[in-house]
Amino acid sequence: MLIGYARVSKADGSQMLNLQIDALLGAGVEKNHIYTDHASGTKEDRPGLQACLKALRSGDTLIVWKLDRLGRNLKHLVTTTHELSNQDIGFRVLAGQGANIDTTTTNGKLIFGIFAVLAEFERDLISERTKAGLAAARARGRKGGAKPSLTKAQIRQAQASMGKRETVVSELCKELGITKPTLYRYVGPDGSLREFGKKVLGIKQ
Incomplete structure (x- = not known):
């Protein structure tokens, strides 16, 4: 058929x-x-x-x-x-x-x-280019991976806002252009820095 x-x-x-x-x-x-x-x-x-x-x-x-x-x-x-x-x-x-x-x-x-x-052949080329790009980044002192969702200034803003009781989290996320899960990866509910936030700000764990 x-x-x-x-x-x-x-x-x-x-x-x-x-x-x-x-x-x-x-x-x-x-x-x-x-x-x-x-x-x-x-x-x-x-x-x-x-x-x-x-x-x-x-x-x-x-x-x-x-x-x-x-x-x-x-x-x-x-x-x-x-x-x-x-x-x-x-x-x-x-x-x-x-x-x-x-x-x-x-x-x-x-x-x-x-x-x-x-x-x-195409799959092998993509893999080879990715590995070469990561090696070049490491040689320049940078690690591979996605760019941070928040800038240093935005993280500081999130810290200050989350430390205030009157802050509405959904409105803060809208202002920063991120989702709640993303926000909480950088800053805790009380405004404390979390792992992602510390990395962007260059603070040692």
């Missing part, structure tokens, strides 16, 4: 699924076997795609208009397709850069194998 999946990024009607659906119908997919989403490709929560993947059975073929309709990124695309392959489900792309991909054929499997190698 042929199963189709189509997606557009916007849910406001400014993008239409017609072009993709017509292409899928032209490829032999029956209309009631086409699943759709109105969502960004970067979103993990895509009900149409989830339903589509659940509907696929051994011997079926998943067909999409272009590669970017299916995967959030190269890694997700390769992972999804390998999972399909392990279940004896084919994958075919109708247009765009991946138009030669058809894992039901020998040549199609070869082409997608190249994508898998590129995905691994």
Whole structure:
């Protein structure tokens, strides 16, 4: 059985699924076997795609208009397709850069194998760059990690405010642009400094 999946990024009607659906119908997919989403490709929560993947059975073929309709990124695309392959489900792309991909054929499997190698290469490059960046930061006397949510001045402000009974914590958080859990990582309810606050202010534990 042929199963189709189509997606557009916007849910406001400014993008239409017609072009993709017509292409899928032209490829032999029956209309009631086409699943759709109105969502960004970067979103993990895509009900149409989830339903589509659940509907696929051994011997079926998943067909999409272009590669970017299916995967959030190269890694997700390769992972999804390998999972399909392990279940004896084919994958075919109708247009765009991946138009030669058809894992039901020998040549199609070869082409997608190249994508898998590129995905691994990309993952290794990212890991290598991250390690190099952290090493360079350590060499300059800095540790890696996220930047503090509060500046020194904001921490002092939070200290002074939290020490007053009339302070409304929710209003203070709104003023500082942070959440309550973040505030309490830096300052206690009585205005005392906590671990994160001491680190930013350079106070030894």
